[in-house]
Amino acid sequence: MDVDRRDPGLRTADTVAEALDLAVPTPAHTGPSFEEFYRREYARTCALARVLAGGPSSDDIAQEAFLVAYRRWREVAQLTDPAMWVRRVCANLATSQLRRRGIEARALVRLSARPRPAVALTAEDEVFWDTVRALPRRQAQVVALFYLYDLAVADIASTLEMSDGSVKTHLSRARAALARLLPAAGGADS
Amino acid sequence: MSLDEMARASARRTTQAVAAASDTDRAFRELVTVHRRRVGAKVVGTSALVLAVVLVVVVGTAPSRRQTEPIAPQPTPTKAYLAAPPFCGRQPTFGDEFSQYVDVGHACPTGPGRYLSVLMGIGSDPPFTFTLPPGWTVRGLEGAGGGPIMPALGGLMLKAPSGGRALVVAEYPSERPALSTDTGIVGAPQNIAARLATHQYLTRTTAVRTSLGGREAWRVDLTMPEETNTDGFCVTGDRCAVTFALGGDDFPGRSYLGVVPGTPSRAFVLNGTGGGIPTVVWTYGDPDTDPALASVLAGLDFNPPVVPKG
Numbered sequence: 001m002d003v004d005r006r007d008p009g010l011r012t013a014d015t016v017a018e019a020l021d022l023a024v025p026t027p028a029h030t031g032p033s034f035e036e037f038y039r040r041e042y043a044r045t046c047a048l049a050r051v052l053a054g055g056p057s058s059d060d061i062a063q064e065a066f067l068v069a070y071r072r073w074r075e076v077a078q079l080t081d082p083a084m085w086v087r088r089v090c091a092n093l094a095t096s097q098l099r100r101r102g103i104e105a106r107a108l109v110r111l112s113a114r115p116r117p118a119v120a121l122t123a124e125d126e127v128f129w130d131t132v133r134a135l136p137r138r139q140a141q142v143v144a145l146f147y148l149y150d151l152a153v154a155d156i157a158s159t160l161e162m163s164d165g166s167v168k169t170h171l172s173r174a175r176a177a178l179a180r181l182l183p184a185a186g187g188a189d190s
Numbered sequence: 191m192s193l194d195e196m197a198r199a200s201a202r203r204t205t206q207a208v209a210a211a212s213d214t215d216r217a218f219r220e221l222v223t224v225h226r227r228r229v230g231a232k233v234v235g236t237s238a239l240v241l242a243v244v245l246v247v248v249v250g251t252a253p254s255r256r257q258t259e260p261i262a263p264q265p266t267p268t269k270a271y272l273a274a275p276p277f278c279g280r281q282p283t284f285g286d287e288f289s290q291y292v293d294v295g296h297a298c299p300t301g302p303g304r305y306l307s308v309l310m311g312i313g314s315d316p317p318f319t320f321t322l323p324p325g326w327t328v329r330g331l332e333g334a335g336g337g338p339i340m341p342a343l344g345g346l347m348l349k350a351p352s353g354g355r356a357l358v359v360a361e362y363p364s365e366r367p368a369l370s371t372d373t374g375i376v377g378a379p380q381n382i383a384a385r386l387a388t389h390q391y392l393t394r395t396t397a398v399r400t401s402l403g404g405r406e407a408w409r410v411d412l413t414m415p416e417e418t419n420t421d422g423f424c425v426t427g428d429r430c431a432v433t434f435a436l437g438g439d440d441f442p443g444r445s446y447l448g449v450v451p452g453t454p455s456r457a458f459v460l461n462g463t464g465g466g467i468p469t470v471v472w473t474y475g476d477p478d479t480d481p482a483l484a485s486v487l488a489g490l491d492f493n494p495p496v497v498p499k500g
Binding site: 035038039042043044046047050051059063066067070119120121122124125128129143147148150175178179182184 | 191193194196197198200201203204205207208209211212214217218220221
């Protein structure tokens with residue numbers, strides 16, 4: 001097999017660092033505002049990671065998203081909606097194969113030393129979210145944000161940095177696919 | 191039940207279950223700890239050693255413009271080590287904190303001497319020291335990865351002036367099998383060495399427990415006949431036997447480290463070098479018959495003194 005060094009699949013270390021978010025950060029704020037934000041958003045962000053990534057490392061994905069926010073809190077705190085930013089980071093981490101593997105690798109090392117059970121869902125819910133995860137990446141993200149956060153189309157569009165029309169298209173296709181794949185679902189609502 | 195009803199019910203139950211299982215206090219403490227560890231391990235945690243080294247490098251030559259009070263122990267007047275890449279020769283994109291102490295743009299010292307590496311790659315925090323013999327060069331190895339390719343995190347290559355002999359110290363490049371086990375000992379050094387020792391295309395020894403640079407290690411010797419037709423892409427070139435597949439079944443030809451036909455390799459997989467990622471030391475050449483290579487190998491020290499000795 002002839003492998004081209006210029007293959008875009010082979011990135012430089014800097015890109016890998018960025019992709020894995022391992023770059024040494026700028027100093028973070030440690031003030032109470034981040035902590036309040038964290039306490040308010042942590043559980044739901046974990047839920048988002050849980051449904052989009054599944055498995056015992058999903059908490060680490062959520063945690064990773066908050067770590068990014070923590071390091072950049074000066075900037076993130078200035079945003080109109082910091083929670084939206086963290087949701088975007090979390091959704092991207094949870095659905096990016098490379099980034100997830102990096103997080104999972106570290107999580108597995110940690111888990112081997114300190115077992116932490118995965119959040120148990122009902123069999124019905126596991127089936128539902130398994131099916132969501134089987135959807136194309138953007139569709140899965142849109143579905144998770146739509147149902148888990150009960151966000152409007154415009155808010156999902158802002159979160160994922162796409163147009164309202166794209167969100168509607170992804171949501172429509174996702175619903176159609178879910179209705180087809182989930183026998184228990186009576187059909188997609190409009 | 192309609193799909194929407196099912197989805198909303200599932201979302202509600204999932205949110206409740208996750209919220210019930212979440213320990214926000216513990217998670218927040220862990221977040222702060224992880225943040226401090228990442229920054230501290232790579233930057234502050236090595237400050238005594240690093241600052242001593244960089245201040246030795248910088249203060250010894252820096253103009254008086256640096257008047258700020260040092261935040262680390264004063265360096266010894268003796269230049270114990272030279273700074274290894276990436277803190278020489280180019281502007282690092284990580285470890286920018288060091289730029290206030292060291293002129294990161296200065297020419298990389300490639301002459302003989304005792305070197306210290308503080309950030310070999312981006313996932314582990316050795317630090318370690320090595321001795322570069324006359325004529326040899328040291329350069330940083332960039333990582334590779336992206337998309338479906340597993341990330342290799344980088345390392346250092348110490349290269350002889352001729353003969354294709356070299357020694358690579360690298361963070362263990364992830365590979366799919368290591369991530370797909372449920373054993374809880376993912377990527378354990380002995381497992382990595384054991385896999386090397388069963389490589390189907392190579393002549394290899396069994397994995398032997400030994401020590402290197404003051405650390406526990408597992409050693410495997412690997413060779414491949416010159417005439418072997420290989421198709422791998424490794425850090426040393428495009429003709430090698432893949433040893434650490436980066437891309438699993440989808441990209442079987444990519445490997446961060448590999449065996450070059452006709453050049454024996456000795457692999458050491460080290461335990462406990464920090465960061466949760468094993469370190470791989472890999473020779474291109476036989477240390478048993480190459481005194482220079484043997485001396486480089488013997489000069490590795492993964493337990494350097496915190497304060498450089500004069």
